[in-house]
Amino acid sequence: MSVSLEQVRSAATAFTLRDALGDLSKDALTTIRKHASVKNVSKLNREQLLEALIELLPASYEKELLSLLNLMDEERIALLDFAVAKNGAVAVTDEWTEQMTQYWLELGLLFKQNIADRDVMIMPVELIPVVQEVLKQLDRKAIALNTSYLASVKGMIYYYGALTHEQVEQITSRYPMFEQLKAPLMHIIINYRHYRADLGLNETFVHHYAIPDPTLIVKERNKREDLDFASLTALQLQEAGGAQFVFRSHAHQLLVDMLHKQFQLPKFEANLVADQSEFGIRAGLQLQDLLEYVNRELKLSEEAMNMLLPRLIIMYNNTPQWCLKGHTSAELTLESTEAEQAEKSFGRQLGRNDLCYCGSGKKYKKCCMNN
Structure with a gap:
């Protein structure tokens, strides 16, 4: 009964x-x-x-x-x-x-x-x-803030892959709302990790739960010491910290549309392939590895792969990557190009015999022109 x-x-x-x-x-x-x-x-x-x-x-x-x-x-x-x-x-x-x-x-x-x-x-x-x-x-507003904070930490890990405990605290300091947290930041995170396994944690790092060794991500990222972590709003972090969140950019949608319309893939399968591709790019998959994954999943002809290649490249260049500290390669390329153009423009405006902009008192040609 x-x-x-x-x-x-x-x-x-x-x-x-x-x-x-x-x-x-x-x-x-x-x-x-x-x-x-x-x-x-x-x-x-x-x-x-x-x-x-x-x-x-x-x-x-x-x-x-x-x-x-x-x-x-x-x-x-x-x-x-x-x-x-x-x-x-x-x-x-x-x-x-x-x-x-x-x-x-x-x-x-x-x-x-x-x-x-x-x-x-x-x-x-x-x-x-x-x-x-x-x-x-119990102060229920404090508990609500804990909830928002944990979602934000998971959002940080979504975009950055792995952070030292100190980096978590540094990035948290960007958001004044979290100054009101009553408990120490790492205590909240450690307590949560005991309850759920959707966040990786060890003595050094908070990291994506699917990463077996976060030091590999950090080692690659450390090659870009001059690059700061991508600036994200608290809302962006909390959205990314939600269950089943996937960064579906316009490039992601272009790939889904092609898989669905031109390759006759059911919509849910097209989204699944695009979502898995997005995760692979974020985690550091090289473009050639991405092509091999898509080919393995869809078993496409060489002609079909050539048709799909431009969409995959667009998505690859416009997906935030852990090794790029949450930036996309397209962002960094654009910033680099703009910096070069600004430098050239500035160089043209300053004459060889003008005083150097650095304040040394020397002529530009005798000072920073060749730097």
């Missing part, structure tokens, strides 16, 4: 801290103890630590939980809001991951249980009033 979610929630009212913690290892109990800052229990054996947590965890979280919640985003806070409103029980959806389960277990707040063949996350009954009270104290 099917069990309703209300019946599951009714059963959850009997779920205690002893039920939640009883089968955990000492290491797992120690992790919970550290998060809740339970004092004077570090030298206890496993059984003693279990009893101490059952007794002390609610009181410790009355004092310590707010600082933990201040690191979270709206998604996690909404989950806690829902849990305390529903007797501590939250249904596990298809999008739920084991990483999320582990995150809540390590905090000692929610535990995965199977009730009548239905997976749910349950909050121990002793913690429900504690969490409910702390949620009332």
